[in-house]
Amino acid sequence: MPATVQEELSTEDRFLQAFEGLSxxxxxxxxxxxxxxxxxxxxQFEALGFPTNQLEAYKYxxxxxxxxHEYRIxxxxxxxxxxxxxxxxxxxxxxxxxxxxTVGGRYSEERSDVGALPNGAFVGxxxxxANAHPDVFDAHYGQYADFESEAGDPEQSAMxxxxxxxxxxxxxxxxxxxxxxxxxxxxxxxxxxxxEPLFAQPRHLFVIEENAEARLIEMRRAPEQREHAPGSFTNxxxxxxxxxxxxxxxxxxxDEGAGxxxxxxxxxxxxxxxxxxxxxxxLSGDLVRNNLTITPAGEFCESHLNGLYLxxxxxxxxxRTIVEHAAPDCVSNQxxxxxxxxxxxxxxxxxxxxxxxxQRINAYQSNKNIVLERSAQIYxxxxxxxxxxxxxxxxxxxxxELDEDAIFYLRSRGIPAERARAMLLxxxxxxxxxxxxxEPLAAWLTDEVGARYGAGQALGVGS
Amino acid sequence: xxxLEIEDLHIGIEDTEILRGVDLNADGGEVHxxxxxxxxxxxxxAKVLAGREEYEVTQGSVxxxxxxxxxxxxxxxxxxxxxxxxxxxxxxxxxxxxxFLKESVNxxxxxxxxxxxxxxxxIKMVREKSDLVDLDEALTKRSVNEGFxxxxxxxxxxxxxxxxxxxxxxxxxxxxxxxxxxxxxVADGVNQLRDSDRAFVIITHYQRLLNYIEPDYVHAMVxxxxxxxxxxxxxxxxxxxxxxxxxxxxxxxxxxxxxNASENGAATEPEEAAVA
Numbered sequence: 001m002p003a004t005v006q007e008e009l010s011t012e013d014r015f016l017q018a019f020e021g022l023s024x025x026x027x028x029x030x031x032x033x034x035x036x037x038x039x040x041x042x043x044q045f046e047a048l049g050f051p052t053n054q055l056e057a058y059k060y061x062x063x064x065x066x067x068x069h070e071y072r073i074x075x076x077x078x079x080x081x082x083x084x085x086x087x088x089x090x091x092x093x094x095x096x097x098x099x100x101x102t103v104g105g106r107y108s109e110e111r112s113d114v115g116a117l118p119n120g121a122f123v124g125x126x127x128x129x130a131n132a133h134p135d136v137f138d139a140h141y142g143q144y145a146d147f148e149s150e151a152g153d154p155e156q157s158a159m160x161x162x163x164x165x166x167x168x169x170x171x172x173x174x175x176x177x178x179x180x181x182x183x184x185x186x187x188x189x190x191x192x193x194x195x196e197p198l199f200a201q202p203r204h205l206f207v208i209e210e211n212a213e214a215r216l217i218e219m220r221r222a223p224e225q226r227e228h229a230p231g232s233f234t235n236x237x238x239x240x241x242x243x244x245x246x247x248x249x250x251x252x253x254x255d256e257g258a259g260x261x262x263x264x265x266x267x268x269x270x271x272x273x274x275x276x277x278x279x280x281x282x283l284s285g286d287l288v289r290n291n292l293t294i295t296p297a298g299e300f301c302e303s304h305l306n307g308l309y310l311x312x313x314x315x316x317x318x319x320r321t322i323v324e325h326a327a328p329d330c331v332s333n334q335x336x337x338x339x340x341x342x343x344x345x346x347x348x349x350x351x352x353x354x355x356x357x358x359q360r361i362n363a364y365q366s367n368k369n370i371v372l373e374r375s376a377q378i379y380x381x382x383x384x385x386x387x388x389x390x391x392x393x394x395x396x397x398x399x400x401e402l403d404e405d406a407i408f409y410l411r412s413r414g415i416p417a418e419r420a421r422a423m424l425l426x427x428x429x430x431x432x433x434x435x436x437x438x439e440p441l442a443a444w445l446t447d448e449v450g451a452r453y454g455a456g457q458a459l460g461v462g463s
Numbered sequence: 464x465x466x467l468e469i470e471d472l473h474i475g476i477e478d479t480e481i482l483r484g485v486d487l488n489a490d491g492g493e494v495h496x497x498x499x500x501x502x503x504x505x506x507x508x509a510k511v512l513a514g515r516e517e518y519e520v521t522q523g524s525v526x527x528x529x530x531x532x533x534x535x536x537x538x539x540x541x542x543x544x545x546x547x548x549x550x551x552x553x554x555x556x557x558x559x560x561x562x563f564l565k566e567s568v569n570x571x572x573x574x575x576x577x578x579x580x581x582x583x584x585x586i587k588m589v590r591e592k593s594d595l596v597d598l599d600e601a602l603t604k605r606s607v608n609e610g611f612x613x614x615x616x617x618x619x620x621x622x623x624x625x626x627x628x629x630x631x632x633x634x635x636x637x638x639x640x641x642x643x644x645x646x647x648x649v650a651d652g653v654n655q656l657r658d659s660d661r662a663f664v665i666i667t668h669y670q671r672l673l674n675y676i677e678p679d680y681v682h683a684m685v686x687x688x689x690x691x692x693x694x695x696x697x698x699x700x701x702x703x704x705x706x707x708x709x710x711x712x713x714x715x716x717x718x719x720x721x722x723n724a725s726e727n728g729a730a731t732e733p734e735e736a737a738v739a
Binding site: 403 | 513514515537538540541542546547549552553555556557558562563566567568570571574606623627
């Protein structure tokens with residue numbers, strides 16, 4: 001039963017109590033791979049507690065503190081609904097895709113429009129997918145976002161463990177060997193309507209097998225009539241496996257309004273000669289923390305991880321990335337850019353870890369920030385940890401204000417100051433936006449960035 | 464009334480006076496060259512005319528077409544037909560030159576009551592004007608100045624000038640860093656843009672640009688003042704003799720008579736050239 005949080009209990013105790021109150025589907029649903037871990041997961045969470053800023057990895061982002069208010073720890077509701085109009089309004093123009101929709105963390109069969117899929121592929125609900133492909137779940141669920149693994153960063157596993165204790169639904173994407181999805185998957189995540197703040201824990205699993213190919217665009221949006229109640233929190237966990245010679249593009253846009261906080265964990269593991277490409281765009285939110293860990297485990301892998309965060313108001317956005325170069329001859333390329341204004345705070349902590357014996361790694365990491373006002377803050381900490389001698393790695397971080405010389409140059413050509421600013425901010429974001437291989441998404445992002453800074457639509461991509 | 468009228472202009476930055484009373488009139492059809500050594504204030508003058516805000520005007524005035532130029536924002540000046548080619552053109556990664564120019568040209572046209580340029584006319588204009596300075600058309604499609612060579616950047620400035628069709632064009636050391644071929648191309652471009660309504664103010668360190676762009680007036684700027692004005696022959700003289708003979712408290716002959724010649728070892732007699 002949904003447990004209403006009581007103030008007297010410690011934050012962690014509320015979750016322990018809610019866990020003991022789980023019943024039926026929330027407790028026994030899905031497959032052994034999921035169910036069998038719940039008890040160990042809650043025990044681990046109990047031992048670790050929510051991350052506080054005592055932990056180095058959470059130095060600037062105190063999750064525990066952000067959770068001291070009241071909210072409902074929600075097992076996913078049976079079938080929260082959104083209207084067709086709401087969904088249609090949030091599709092991307094000109095994107096022909098397999099459309100999947102979740103509402104309140106629950107897969108919506110009614111609003112999803114998956115259409116025809118190639119043989120053996122599955123695009124849909126995590127809960128259903130588990131039943132349809134228990135063997136895939138056995139092989140992959142909890143293997144990458146693995147709260148039990150000693151190799152895993154203990155600083156990062158509390159939220160993963162909490163998710164594993166409650167995991168019930170979300171997305172499942174399965175593309176078997178030698179199969180390519182010729183259309184992208186468009187996943188729209190909507191909150192359930194209501195005035196009560198919720199604590200939701202969606203769980204997603206993406207399995208792209210050997211020589212398979214897929215592209216997934218995830219949009220977390222909260223349209224006006226369906227805003228998150230202030231204090232809502234989502235603790236999402238994603239896992240991706242990309243088999244040898246596979247290719248997986250994953251893009252996510254976080255734009256859920258000022259009342260919504262989220263902690264996301266995304267662990268991706270990819271095999272020999274595969275390509276994994278991911279982009280995280282954060283446009284709004286209260287507290288947003290993203291933990292992204294990529295492990296290119298075979299030779300000749302290519303990993304691209306890009307990010308764009310536009311902070312305004314009181315927003316706090318923290319991206320932590322880890323690339324585990326566990327195999328030689330791989331390339332990883334990382335570009336995170338942020339624009340911060342008002343009282344917003346941005347944090348970037350990227351770590352590239354080249355394991356012993358992982359020779360001939362090319363790893364690049366760059367974090368660039370523009371701070372528009374002195375009241376906005378940025379903490380940037382790129383890290384390289386290298387245990388091989390024949391590698392080419394670089395990292396860099398810059399933070400600055402808008403270039404006055406550039407603004408003057410534009411103004412001296414007749415372009416008004418405000419417009420000049422907008423053009424330069426659009427240009428700053430442009431290389432991240434252009435990393436997107438989906439044109440409809442790139443166009444949408446260009447417009448979003450332009451609209452944010454008053455540029456209209458004149459900042460064409462690619463011309 | 465001249466198009467540009469500078470009267471007793473004093474400019475400072477952080478307590479340092481850089482311009483100490485500059486007078487200059489320029490009218491349509493005229494080419495004025497301002498020459499001077501490093502630190503003489505000639506680039507400051509260009510920047511102040513273009514609208515840079517970090518300089519403080521402590522005295523004097525600048526009128527453009529009868530209006531108080533110093534009261535106008537930088538973008539307003541551009542819209543009213545003032546153009547400055549930068550000494551160090553700024554790289555704008557991610558800002559496509561096409562989009563930028565389209566906006567720039569149309570902002571200027573709109574302010575002047577002209578019709579907005581349609582896509583086809585714009586492309587045609589880009590082709591024509593980039594030809595003037597032999598600018599590779601591919602460069603007109605890239606990010607503004609990003610990855611351009613020094614010469615390409617300077618040519619790009621003249622290309623912008625051609626696109627915006629200003630009434631007052633200020634060239635701030637456009638020749639610096641150019642090899643002889645690039646210099647010739649830039650000069651050819653400028654010469655083709657000379658017209659009876661347009662005034663040029665060309666700021667340069669060296670006389671060689673003026674071999675290709677023939678000025679109507681040459682002004683020697685020393686220590687924040689125009690120490691001497693003459694015709695194109697003054698440029699040659701300045702190249703040969705340097706500026707030492709003009710320096711001092713604004714009166715060249717006093718300095719010269721104090722034995723400047725012995726200081727720089729110049730054998731020529733300064734007196735006759737120093738008549739203000």
